[in-house]
Amino acid sequence: MVIVTKDTTSRVQSEPKRVRALYLMSLAQPQVTCSRKWYALAKRMLDLVTATLLLLLLAPFMLAIAILIKVTSSGPAILLQERVGRGGKIFAFYKFRSMYDNPDRSADIKFAREYINGKHLATTTWNGVFKPANDKRVTPVGRFLRKTSLDELPQLFNVVKGDMSLVGPRPSMPYEVDVYKPWHFRRLEVLPGITGLAQIKGRSSLTFRDIVKIDIEYIGQRSLMLDLKVLFKTMPVVLSGHGAR
DSSP states (O other): OOOEEEEOTTOOSOHHHHHHHHHHHHTTOOOOOHHHHHHHHHHHHHHHHHHHHHHHHHHHHHHHHHHHHHHHSSSOSEEEEEEEOGGGOEEEEEEEOOBOSSOOOHHHHHHHHHHHTTOHHHHOOGGGOSSOSSOTTBOHHHHHHHHHTGGGTTHHHHHHHTSOEEESOOOBOHHHHTTOOGGGGGGGGSOOEEEOHHHHTTGGGSOHHHHHHHHHHHHHHOOHHHHHHHHHHHHHHHHHTTTOO
């Protein structure tokens, strides 16, 4: 039984843009202070301990989700997508499959690029959420997983591996980074997160410009207390389904 497969549809020739991102970031590298080093160590310990405990506690539940996905639609239960992490590094991103197997991704690419470029009329959907409405490619189980954010649970493995953090900017696809404006690249200064400041302030109901501004706000103010505050406020947002589709 195939549980995991790699989704290569996110791959785009983005090496030049990743080099550009690293170049832009190198122009204004923040000074690493002693307090920042302690924060980085404490954040990593929080990530590792919390993600490991959650994986152990949720393992039966995650197995049940994987089985439900497998028995209700053909294809793997977990997808490995390419995402852009800190410093422009490409990493394998885990998530539960929410679409029918091998969907056409061309619409996703067009939609994401319009959204990043601020073409709101092209991306505004029902209830002010900037995601495609009534997407026929999404399975009934997948629709529930997306609404409840349960499709994000496998990213706990990314946190354990060190590719992601519990809190940080959400990681973009390579084809999304390809159309970043210069100031957008600041999002790549830190590890991406499962949740973040933008997620508790509106999620997909925000414009991309607003998301980046909030991400930059987080990067400038990040601390262990802020991370704990974001984690504490994430659960009510997830349960309410606000800004999700």
